[in-house]
Amino acid sequence: MVGEARTRQGRKSSTSFLIVDAQSVKNTDSAGEKGYDAGKKVSGIKRHIAVDTQGLPHAIAVTTADVTDRKGALLALNRCAADLHAVQNILADGGYVGQPFADAVKELLGAEVQIAKRSELHIFAVMPQRWVVERSFAWIEKCRRLWKNCERKLNTSLQFIHLAFLVLLLRKS
DSSP: OHHHHHHHTTSOSSOSEEEEEEEEEEBOTTOOOOEEETTTTEEEEEEEEEEOTTOOEEEEEEEETTSOHHHHHHHHHHHTGGGOTTOOEEEEOGGGOSHHHHHHHHHHHOOEEEEOOOSSTTOOOOOTTTHHHHHHHHHHHTSGGGSSBOOSSHHHHHHHHHHHHHHHHHHHO
């Protein structure tokens, strides 16, 4: 479906550039699985996505919040590795720093990891191309069911994220 949307935009069906990020989401009382993200001080789940420059998803994974960004990104990329054969570069934020992550991505996809670093601490500035993945998170949060995690199983939460992106793709076509 994403490949078809890309070709309608006049692009190749497979992308060569991905932007990865993770989002911690609070759980409701009915949610079954949860972890604690100490960095964000959130008890719940974590959504890991890899999007192209248009904000279209190419890899998604949902884990408990205690899973690191690097491990979750590798899980998402591994799940969709067969469709990501053309990827050459992956842009990530400072949470993905480290040679083990870069080596794992190189082994899995043959892609290089670029880290977008902030120029100054404690000053808000839009980082080039990083806003695309943040916009994708904003798109899925427009779905009322996804602003918090209400699901008992992680797979159910993952499927609702896929449905949210499907609705987005259908609206754009």
